Amino acid sequence: MCELASSGRPFKRTRTGCLTCREDGYKCDEQKPSCGRCVRLGKDCKGYGLKLKWQSPMGPRQTNRDPKERRGRKAPSTALTRVRSQHLTTSVSPRAMSSGIPPQQAYLLDHWSTTLASLITLAPTAQNQFHAHITPMITHSPPLRSAISFMAACHLSVLKDDPSLLNIATQHQTDAVSSLCKTIDTESPLVSLATIVILQITDRLFTTNSGVNHLEGAKGIIERAGPKIWACDAGAFLLSICCHHDAVVSVSRRTPPILALGGDVPSIEGMKSMRGLKIMWATIGQISSMCSQDRALVDSQGAVIEIALRTLDTYASREGDVGHTIHAYKEAAYIYLYRVWHNVGSPHPGTLRHAGDCLSHLCQVPVSSPLVSAHPWPLFTAACETIDGELRDLARKRVKAMYEVRHLPSLLRLERDIEDVWKIKDKERTSTGIDKIDCVQAILAIRQRGVDLV
Template identity: 20%
Template sequence: MVHLDTAADIPQQSDDVQPPVKKRCRREGAKWTRSGCLTCKRRRKRCDEAKPSCQSCIRLGLSCEGYGSIWAKPLGPAAQVFKQTEAPKRHRSSLSPTLSVSSLPSSLGQAFSTHRCVLSPPSSEQSFVSQSSPLPDRDDPDKVDGYVRDLVPCDQLVVGSPSPSRIISHLSDLDTHYLQYHMERGSKLLANLEIDENPLRSLIIPRALSSPLIMKALCAVSAIHFSNRAHYSWCAENEGANYYIDTMRTLRSTLAKAPGGSFPDDAILTVALLCKYEIVRGSVQQWAVHLDALERLVISRGGFDNLDQETAEFIRGLFVYVNNVARITNRRKIGNSIPSVESLGTRKLDIYIGYTEEILKLCARIADLPLLSSDFVALGLEINTIDTLLRNWTTTETKHTIPKGMTAATISRLHMVADCFRDAAYIYLHSILARITQDIIIIIEPPSPSTRPPWNNLISLPKAAAVQRLLQRIHTCSIDDNCEYSALTFPLFIAGCESETQSDRSLVFQVLTTLEVNFGIRNVQRVKELLGILWRGGKSHWLDVLEELQWDLILA
């Protein structure tokens, strides 16, 4: 056994006089502040805060970007905000988050100087989204911890974006960071309509400030959206996953403590945000679990009438939109009717539905047509009814109150999107009937032209005409970052599935990429992956491809 002489390891004092230690002197210059111009913040240099342009930028011949919000402009695909500084190391961790709130530094400036993330397009080795093989879905609740272990720990990344100001003292620096991002950017991109009283701000933010549960869920959504906008930042992705795990843990505890199954509004809003999180993340399964839970919670409360009006309007719009869009690509039954879903009277234009509610419900009816495939008479009557409703539909069919802050240009964009939805509904109707016919021909042996039912003759708009009309609307419209265009995922998807020319497919892929970059919702990437597989596979129907992939694709 080796004994260490601890005394020998201690440096002995020398009798000689030691020379005085020269103190480091800080070079004089402008006082460093957290409120300097954006250029100096990005360069991490002191700023003299002169206006309109600081002297530091003028002296160096730089363009002074002023003193606005760090979230004032959307992040472009090449914006230098998030970059991995070293190769990721696989790291096993416990269920507790990699970066706990208690371990955060006391100020955002200190936090961001310790953990800096910079955005650059990931290399082929670093990219966690493969064009050929989609990311494994973290959809088994028991596998959530394993998913987090595979993410790059935040202590291996560095954050070089300017620090947002603290808003509420009881929030952590990280909470404040993602709350401010949601308030200034995320809430404007995660809806299909931007209005002054956007409930993602007017409803969710006040509730989050008084409810730690909603705050965790909101930060999860904000972090995953920030990650998408920052070219899939590992740091923000990891933080979003940690918020998600914390939210699930707290939600289970909250639901278990609810007296007599009287679940609070906070729990309902939290589940809605979790569903939104999975859609933004590009989940192909777990969103359905949260949508089903949302439905059950609202039904347990007796329907929307028993929620406060603002919560009821927000949840109803989200549920009607996601539930009906989900049924387009999923054969299994998605959702049921919630009591009092139609009893809210004249409604203002919803941030998710816009003018498309009737079209969405017709698409849900189209999705149910295979249930009538054994009764040709009933099927023919339903096809005729759907076609008549589509042909006679107009955007002014249902009366809505116009929310405050809407402009004529916004309304025009909503009309354009709704018209695209009607064209898409026609294409979808043709596509579903083709799939039904395919099943019937397989059953009937031997197949012959007489075994192909003439259902297409019941549709007033041919498929090719509907595809061209939709793509012409897209082509003549300049698709930008106005959030109304974020709803075009479904029309572009179904047009891509049924298009046959290279030029049409190129247009679809190009516009989908624009949506992915502008709005940061990763299910658009799933759509692009599916279309790539479909176009390479020849004559397969897109529903067959989805079944082979075992995807519950969501186009919301």
């Protein structure tokens, strides 16, 4: 039965309401993050982004083909022929439906729409921020389409255990970088930064050394565009993702943050409770900066950060996924601070306590929560410092569970890195009785790369 307007006539379907109301054919008040109708009826509000879907290249006529003929046709045998067998349409507009996107790329963009965007978001809200801000840019930005196709091909190669998809991924990576270089002076800074963000995320999740410093590119775009460009929801979201990556990359390289966006990044729309987590990213960057400072400055900076962590410990909520994630970061930040400041780690009682508390907070967040995307750094930091067998098993199980949900190669590398650090640190304690091993420096030495902390 249709909901009726005050005039008694049914509401018409709109193209600007949330996906749930549009599917139901009802009027949407477009409140965010969840519309009023969905809240009132207890429905799952699916947000306001583009909805991508499949359609056979033959259209409806394919369904009329003789069943015997369909059974007699051979199935595609390679990744390339599989992706060429289908193409993308969109429920948004006829123009998007006839946008001329090649079948292979359409297949990859559909994987982004249905799977990937949900795996990489940090937002514990009904509205996926990647769909809200990045997906609408896809139709008019070839560099962004190629960057997203690069990520999707990498992920599908893992899901399908099909290495041939990596060749497709490499081609889309090349296309993304080359087309970005051509359009960066004329394209909207928001779209260019979105492309760089996708390339950065893909590099951290799927590759180990692309040879490109995407954060340096992001810095140039941010500074050249000026602050007014970023004073919008999409700008705030993109800067927040950059802030997160800037912090964890500074840890993996033991270098100061490249962007140094710090705590001045605007709050993400609809995620005011994430402010504490963004403060933690800024704090992590400050600790990383201490690695290159002289002793007197390290002591003064360390004291300031220690006071800030104690203040956060007092006032930050311990409830919900966000609260537990913030406190996990806080406990890991204590471990990181004391390692950089005093070169103190396990078996120091304080470090062991922080490691145990960090793992406890992490494990209270369901592995399906979007916030688990932000957990690799605190998990690595706490796991590497614990010497308790049960806590180590807990850390192993947690990483495995995260991989089973997301199937991201970075998590497999994280698991191996943790195991390697345990071997090195256990050997050091056995021979000397103390632990002077910096876990990140250990991986840099044996792997010749930074730890995968995203």
